[in-house]
Amino acid sequence: MFRFENPEFLYLFIAMPFLVAFYIWSNIKKKRDVEKLGTLSLLKQMMPDLSLKRSYLKFWLIFAALCAGIFMVARPQFGTRVETVEKKGIELVIAIDVSNSMLARDVAPDRLTRAKQILTRIIEERKEDQVALIVFAGEAFVQMPLTSDTQSAKLFLNSIDPGLVPVQGTAIADAIQLGINSFSSEKNVGKAMIIITDGEDHEGNALEMAKKAADQGIMVNVVGIGTPEGVPVPEAQNSNDFKTDNEGKVVVSRLNEHMCKEIAQNGKGLYVRADNTNSALRALQAELEKLQKKDSTSLTYSEYDEKYAVFAWILLGLLIIEILIYDKKNPLFKNVHIFK
Known part of the structure; x- marks a missing residue:
């Protein structure tokens, strides 16, 4: 080519x-x-x-x-160029909520776009890590398995939208279980999850699943995105029309901060609330830096x-x-x- x-x-x-x-x-x-x-x-x-x-x-x-x-x-x-790269980092699984409520605009430009911006910055600054991507709403799916190719991770992240998971809801427990299964069997390396969600319409036993991850040495961090006061949910990403319920009332989405904090606590991780500053990013980076790193050799592919x-x-x-x-x-x- x-x-x-x-x-x-x-x-x-x-x-x-x-x-x-x-x-x-x-x-x-x-x-x-x-x-x-x-x-x-x-x-x-x-x-x-x-x-x-x-x-x-x-x-x-x-x-x-x-x-x-x-x-x-x-x-x-x-x-195609293939390079052998020596890296020293951790294993990091990123789970991003793609439910319709993530289209709410209580953070600029909207929750989903802001979440992708935060995660892109994290991936850019953690080039030594192995990264996996999970998307979830009412169900959870692996968007990209664990890889050291952070460039591909950013490409996959940019392609994420609510249409990837047609079943609505917030299946955080399924995302954590899928995350646990995504890590390698390597023992001498730090393992962490970053779940970015508004926590609304929470389903399943997310608290128990977070504790299970912590028991296996996986730190579960949660980034809450949105505001407790909430805002109406648009019909689509760039739409000015808002969703309504069966009674014709406008659907308002609110950040379930209490649930997000409990998940992070059970997962022995950090809870931060995303806003229009980089404070959440800095706090997460500091927490991830505490984890044990391992040396690894990997092939990095560049398309051209x-x-x-x-x-x-x-x-x-x-x-x-x-x-x-x-x-x-x-x-x-x-x-x-x-x-x-």
Whole structure:
């Protein structure tokens, strides 16, 4: 697979025919100016060291270097790059609530988007960890199994929306159970879960499941998102219409902070409430840093491999050749007749 990372620079090729046209026009004008002084054959005899072929070659070398430079800044990319990376981190399972109540806008721009922003920052700052993603509403599903490829984790996270889980509800217990099953059997490594939810319409035995995770050495942290006062739930992410119940009343979603705190307490983890600052993020990072880390070797895949260096070397080579070619014959090579 081939592509240009910055294809907009390829529009510079539009200027190249004009550059050639200008060069041809300037040569014609120069030739006419010279003919005013005398015939070309006589002038060549008066300036034996001057070579028009050298001038032409220098132009086309510059022209080719400019073309190589355009390809270089457009950043051609080809194939797949595989790297072996040494890492030292923990195992981290992230479970994100995707129920319809997460579309509420009591945090900007809405709960789900803000949750994804927080989790993206966490993943970016914890590049040494192995990460798994779980989505849940009325049911829980593994969106991405445990991996050290944090770039893929961010891509999966960005694709999350309420449509991934059609069954509504807040099955935190199922998410924790699925999280427990997602960890490796490795003993000498810190293991933690981050559950980000509004805790509303809570179902199942989440408190017992959090305690079960803690008993297995898994720290369960909860990020509560929303406000206890609550706001109406939109019909869709960018809709100005709000959901109504069977009696026609607007549905208001409130953060169940009490439940979130109890889950974190039973899971021997931290509860933080997400807002429009980074305080929740800093608190979580500090808590995760306390866990034991382990060394690991993993393969990291990058979908495209940069090839701009090839054109950079071509450009450099062409410029060096152009510099070494004089407009007139070099006295050091007066007996070498490459250009006549």
